[in-house]
Amino acid sequence: xxxxVLKAKSLHVLQKLLGPIVELYxxxxxxxxxxxxxxxxxxAPSIDALKTCALFSKWPDSALKEWLLxxxxxxxxxGSCIGFSREPPQTADVYWVLSGRVTQxxxxxxxxxxxxxxxxxxxxxxxxxxxxxxxxxxEDAARRALRSLTxxxxxxxxxxxxxxxxxxxxxxxxxxxxxxxRSLRCQTDTVMLSFPFSRLLxxxxxxxxxxxxxxxxxxxxxxxxxxxxxxDLPSVQSLISAxxxxxxxxxxxxxxxxxxxxxxxxxxxxxxxxxxxxxxxVFFLSCGSVLIEDERDHFSAITSKASAAVGLETFVPCRxxxxxxxxxxxxxxxxxxxxxxxxxxLLAVSDAATQLRCAQAATRLLSSYTIRPALASALxxxxxxxxxxxxxxxxxxxxxxxxxxxxGDTIVASKRSPxxxxxxxxxxxxxxxxxxxxxxxxxxxxxxxxxxxxxxxKLEESVISQSSSIVLHGSPGRIFEFMELCAVSDDxxxxxxxxxxxxxxxxxxxxxxxxxxxxxxxxxxxxRKRRFAEAAPTxxxxxxxxxxxxxxxxxxxxxxxxxxLQLQALHPDSAAEPKLDFFREGQPAVREDDAPGDSRxxxxxxxxxxxxxxxxxxxxxxDAPAHPLAEASVALLPVTLAAIANPAxxxxxxxxxxxxxxxxxxxxxxxxxxxxxxxxxxxxxPKGRQRRTLPSRLTALRxxxxxxxxxxxxxxxxxxxxxxLSRVKQSL
Numbered sequence: 001x002x003x004x005v006l007k008a009k010s011l012h013v014l015q016k017l018l019g020p021i022v023e024l025y026x027x028x029x030x031x032x033x034x035x036x037x038x039x040x041x042x043x044a045p046s047i048d049a050l051k052t053c054a055l056f057s058k059w060p061d062s063a064l065k066e067w068l069l070x071x072x073x074x075x076x077x078x079g080s081c082i083g084f085s086r087e088p089p090q091t092a093d094v095y096w097v098l099s100g101r102v103t104q105x106x107x108x109x110x111x112x113x114x115x116x117x118x119x120x121x122x123x124x125x126x127x128x129x130x131x132x133x134x135x136x137x138x139e140d141a142a143r144r145a146l147r148s149l150t151x152x153x154x155x156x157x158x159x160x161x162x163x164x165x166x167x168x169x170x171x172x173x174x175x176x177x178x179x180x181x182r183s184l185r186c187q188t189d190t191v192m193l194s195f196p197f198s199r200l201l202x203x204x205x206x207x208x209x210x211x212x213x214x215x216x217x218x219x220x221x222x223x224x225x226x227x228x229x230x231x232d233l234p235s236v237q238s239l240i241s242a243x244x245x246x247x248x249x250x251x252x253x254x255x256x257x258x259x260x261x262x263x264x265x266x267x268x269x270x271x272x273x274x275x276x277x278x279x280x281x282v283f284f285l286s287c288g289s290v291l292i293e294d295e296r297d298h299f300s301a302i303t304s305k306a307s308a309a310v311g312l313e314t315f316v317p318c319r320x321x322x323x324x325x326x327x328x329x330x331x332x333x334x335x336x337x338x339x340x341x342x343x344x345x346l347l348a349v350s351d352a353a354t355q356l357r358c359a360q361a362a363t364r365l366l367s368s369y370t371i372r373p374a375l376a377s378a379l380x381x382x383x384x385x386x387x388x389x390x391x392x393x394x395x396x397x398x399x400x401x402x403x404x405x406x407x408g409d410t411i412v413a414s415k416r417s418p419x420x421x422x423x424x425x426x427x428x429x430x431x432x433x434x435x436x437x438x439x440x441x442x443x444x445x446x447x448x449x450x451x452x453x454x455x456x457x458k459l460e461e462s463v464i465s466q467s468s469s470i471v472l473h474g475s476p477g478r479i480f481e482f483m484e485l486c487a488v489s490d491d492x493x494x495x496x497x498x499x500x501x502x503x504x505x506x507x508x509x510x511x512x513x514x515x516x517x518x519x520x521x522x523x524x525x526x527x528r529k530r531r532f533a534e535a536a537p538t539x540x541x542x543x544x545x546x547x548x549x550x551x552x553x554x555x556x557x558x559x560x561x562x563x564x565l566q567l568q569a570l571h572p573d574s575a576a577e578p579k580l581d582f583f584r585e586g587q588p589a590v591r592e593d594d595a596p597g598d599s600r601x602x603x604x605x606x607x608x609x610x611x612x613x614x615x616x617x618x619x620x621x622x623d624a625p626a627h628p629l630a631e632a633s634v635a636l637l638p639v640t641l642a643a644i645a646n647p648a649x650x651x652x653x654x655x656x657x658x659x660x661x662x663x664x665x666x667x668x669x670x671x672x673x674x675x676x677x678x679x680x681x682x683x684x685x686p687k688g689r690q691r692r693t694l695p696s697r698l699t700a701l702r703x704x705x706x707x708x709x710x711x712x713x714x715x716x717x718x719x720x721x722x723x724x725l726s727r728v729k730q731s732l
Contacts, residue, residue, distance in 0.1 A: 073194075275328065387494055
């Protein structure tokens with residue numbers, strides 16, 4: 001490489017690397033020269049001038065003199081930056097303006113919001129201050145030709161602090177440990193006294209407590225005023241995303257609440273609210289982190305999510321405590337900026353339906369929480385859970401479901417059996433009895449009405465929620481299911497016995513619906529046994545053992561035959577259909593060979609022989625006047641009732657009649673089975689022809705068959721026959 005080219009490249013590299021350093025050195029040398037030239041023209045501010053500032057108004061003179069000794073005179077040209085956003089407090093400086101003007105510079109996020117309202121701005125244009133907010137960076141003469149500001153631009157410009165001669169520049173935010181939120185820029189040539197912030201902080205810490213508190217309050221008020229001017233309120237979307245319970249509020253109500261919010265600043269380790277469950281304010285976090293802890297140091301959680309609410313439990317409880325009557329305290333872990341709203345304003349924009357929707361959203365949120373052992377141990381206060389094992393108690397605790405109740409909700413109604421037992425873990429709940437008894441406060445952590453719901457005992461009192469509360473509900477079915485899954489079902493009997501003992505001791509023996517049902521069932525069983533005992537026939541001595549045995553055998557055969565006929569009618573058999581077809585309903589059949597004449601047709605009938613077997617025989621049909629089926633069935637009723645009333649006598653009488661019919665049938669015709677349908681069902685003749693009259697025997701058989709079929713279709717009489725048979729055996 002040639003020597004000239006190498007020299008040129010070396011100079012270019014040196015200029016690129018050392019150029020900024022040389023420029024900085026030159027600017028500092030010029031600043032020193034300016035200070036040396038302009039220093040005799042300016043003097044340090046007097047004590048009276050410093051006390052015109054609200055921050056120094058109550059400082060003692062000695063402290064102000066000590067602080068002035070550390071001031072350094074500096075001169076800055078127009079447009080130079082004297083402080084940066086998010087600058088560490090250890091390296092930051094605070095300034096007292098002697099001449100000129102210093103202003104804050106908008107942040108990148110603020111410039112982005114302004115650029116979103118400028119559609120005419122080209123996309124390639126950088127989103128810097130002069131391009132997005134030219135009214136702040138241009139001179140007064142050039143501002144007149146600009147367009148009017150948009151709402152966002154106007155709000156940002158109004159929130160920018162401007163420091164003229166005799167003002168302390170941006171010391172309040174640093175004093176609260178909040179850091180410098182915006183950069184500082186000299187709008188004109190400015191002469192200032194520069195003080196290290198560490199020296200200011202040390203002097204403030206050495207002040208008397210009342211003076212120091214006043215200084216902190218002034219700094220807090222200045223920061224809050226700047227927040228109010230900027231009006232950087234949390235958006236509706238951020239409020240809903242950070243707090244799911246607010247989804248029940250209408251959009252218009254949320255917008256109304258957002259406009260009512262006020263800024264509030266907390267220093268590190270300051271208490272935001274001593275009890276989040278009874279706070280009269282709801283805080284929405286803007287920046288910083290909040291520590292939530294209880295008084296017993298059993299629980300702690302840090303929240304740093306933007307727009308997260310602190311103290312919302314007063315409106316709708318959305319946090320399940322670790323133990324009953326837990327008192328949670330919110331404390332600022334770091335410097336915090338919040339927006340707060342009174343709880344009364346939140347309740348004013350919420351009607352009953354809105355509160356119910358918020359409570360349902362909170363209930364869904366609490367369903368994901370796990371019940372802690374300390375909270376489950378409160379079930380021991382109920383008598384039914386006092387003697388069960390720890391595993392059974394844990395299973396019962398898993399079955400509990402958390403519900404959020406609004407103020408005025410009825411948790412348990414009176415004059416009915418409770419469907420669930422309750423365990424109040426937070427909130428104010430009252431037990432209201434009749435008008436004569438006063439209303440009493442229900443203690444938090446007391447389990448009630450589990451015994452009553454196990455034995456279905458009606459309550460004479462109701463439970464009303466006086467404020468937003470969290471109540472654990474446990475139904476018997478769910479408790480038994482979880483105990484069975486955990487293999488502790490042996491404790492169920494202990495639970496039920498203890499519940500019955502408690503209800504009997506408090507409300508009286510047999511007062512529960514379960515006891516009443518058991519007593520009614522026992523009384524029905526006793527009355528049934530008593531009726532059967534009264535209806536049983538008295539035992540009569542038999543004339544001889546042979547006659548009693550014959551009567552018993554005949555009765556058994558008769559009952560079996562009747563039962564077989566009923567079963568055959570219910571379940572017909574194709575093989576036996578020709579014999580038992582008269583049990584079926586249908587139109588009467590007409591035989592082709594039926595013709596008027598003098599021939600006397602034969603009819604079939606069935607009976608029992610001496611051994612009790614079924615015998616079907618044919619016999620000539622005697623001419624008899626026709627009787628309607630209703631008369632035949634009615635005529636048979638007394639015989640049937642008599643047989644049921646006295647089975648032994650009826651069986652002997654039936655045996656004698658059976659022997660006579662069997663002898664008559666054997667003497668007249670041989671046994672020849674054939675179809676009875678045409679013989680039993682009378683043919684229908686055309687109009688003008690003579691109608692054949694059915695014998696009384698077949699009419700009676702048809703009526704008896706119809707009655708048996710009706711009984712078989714409605715009720716199985718087999719048990720009744722067995723009962724009659726047992727009575728006869730007892731009587732014999």
